[in-house]
Amino acid sequence: MDIIFSFIQDFQIPMLILLIILVIVLLFLEILNKVEISRLEKRYKKMMRGNMGKSIEELLIENNKKLDEALLTTKEIEAIYKDVDGRVKNCIQKFSIIRYKAFDDVGSDLSFSIALLDDNNDGVIVTGIYGRNESTVFAKPIKNGISKYDLSEEEKTVLRDAMNKK
Structure with missing residues (x-):
């Protein structure tokens, strides 16, 4: 222990200078850190304030509200779409027309048959027969592509053509 005390007494000034330099x-370094x-x-x-003076938290809350509104709007649009899609399936989507000569003594193709069908192949075939005197x-109703009335060859043709359309 005496050796340590004697060493400290002998080198007291250089150690003090070294400690002062170390403190400086x-x-x-402390000033640089501050x-x-x-x-x-x-x-x-500045980052937390974001743009327009709003904090990131406020921006996230606002974006979440907008996202919830967008999801609600999307669900409303989806419901409207399903309703419209259901109604459109019952509208005329497929049709076919053929003109023909019903009688040999009548010139030109003035007779016709038209098939008007919805997505379920329900609808009507309208036929017009033109003769010299009358x-x-x-019309013949069609349900699932079938008529309960007898169809002429022309009516069968327009029905088949209309049902094959998409």
Whole structure:
């Protein structure tokens, strides 16, 4: 223990100078750290304020509200779409027409058959027969692509053509 005390007494001044230099270096490093922390705090506060003076938290809450509104709107649009899609399936979507000569003594193709069908192949076939002395127009209902009335060859043709359309 005496050796340590004698060593400290012998080198007291150089050790004091070394400790003073070490304290000055540490003080300098502390000042640099304070400056850097201050700079980072300013950047952090600026980032947290975001644009238009709103914090990131406020922006996230606002974006979540907008997202919820968008999801609600999407569900409403989907419901409207399903309703419209259901109604469109019952509208005329497929049709076919054929003109023909019903009687040999009549010139030109003035008779016709038209098939008008929805997506389920429900609808009507309208036929107009033109003769020299009279014309007749009649309709035959179609359910699932089948008529409970007898169909002429022309009516069968337009029904088949209409059912094959998509």
